[in-house]
């Protein structure tokens with residue numbers, strides 16, 4: 001090295017391996033976040049996914065079998081038959097439940113063993129066998145499951161926007177993000193971080209990939225965040241040419257719910273949809289949504305290059321990246337140690353802090369925020385696109 005040569009440090013050489021804060025991202029039982037997630041109901045399928053043909057699903061890293069008995073009751077059971085462990089995926093669904101293909105043990109939707117056909121009297125001790133199962137409830141066209149401790153099972157929440165229905169309102173349910181595959185190959189937390197991260201809208205959706213929504217959404221907003229008691233609200237204000245202000249409120253509700261008003265701003269008022277980021281496992285998630293609709297209502301759908309997401313070439317995905325590209329681009333699970341959070345990341349820092357605090361509460365034996373054991377109370381939401389003076 002020459003004596004007057006300046007060494008520019010900060011090359012990629014010698015950098016430390018990145019580390020994930022697993023307390024935020026783990027979904028398995030016995031982990032901080034896995035146990036917190038298990039204190040809430042989660043959508044695990046569309047109503048039509050539970051049929052007389054058993055369906056293998058994965059939820060919070062648990063492999064399970066979803067079915068619907070011939071009386072119409074949905075069931076969710078551990079796959080390995082309580083007799084000798086073959087999978088109930090090959091089971092036959094009957095009036096009263098699902099019958100294992102191997103020796104015919106019959107289990108109802110709550111795992112009770114009703115018959116052991118090879119045993120005397122159809123199994124004198126069948127009452128002592130229970131196929132592990134989880135409770136289900138159906139609402140808004142979705143099937144919700146509770147995978148937590150039975151004695152702490154809360155009420156399945158009702159949401160004001162989905163309960164206040166005009167005569168011509170309908171609710172449609174969906175199980176996939178707009179631009180991307182049904183099962184997204186990254187941690188659910190990447191998308192949850194995105195909920196209060198409204199500053200990405202004018203960049204990712206407003207200039208980098210062209211105007212993906214509408215021109216007013218491409219304007220740089222002024223943003224503040226607030227704790228709501230059940231999550232974090234993001235309040236974004238954009239000055240419009242007519243002197244009015246677009247106030248756009250998006251809402252993150254613990255542990256994995258988001259209320260995102262129509263980014264196409266096709267009308268003003270409260271958001272008409274509630275969506276859930278279902279962790280399939282630590283490195284995959286799905287988006288379930290219930291959307292209130294009326295005849296004539298539309299939602300914005302972006303079609304970069306005039307194509308749907310799966311028709312786009314690799315070069316077009318680079319030219320028009322969307323949320324999928326940005327979030328899967330963070331890796332299977334992001335490396336928190338490599339982040340440099342800035343002032344505009346305040347909202348996601350608040351949401352993460354709240355999640356970790358609730359996980360701590362559960363670890364100490366308490367109940368997290370947002371669960372109700374009493375009345376069928378309705379969750380009051382605030383999300384929407386509002387036109388205000390000034």
Ligand code: FES
Nearest residue numbers: 081083084100103
């Ligand atoms: S393994 Fe299921 S009945 Fe024997």
Ligand SMILES: [Fe+2]
Nearest residue numbers: 194200205323
């Ligand atoms: Fe986005």
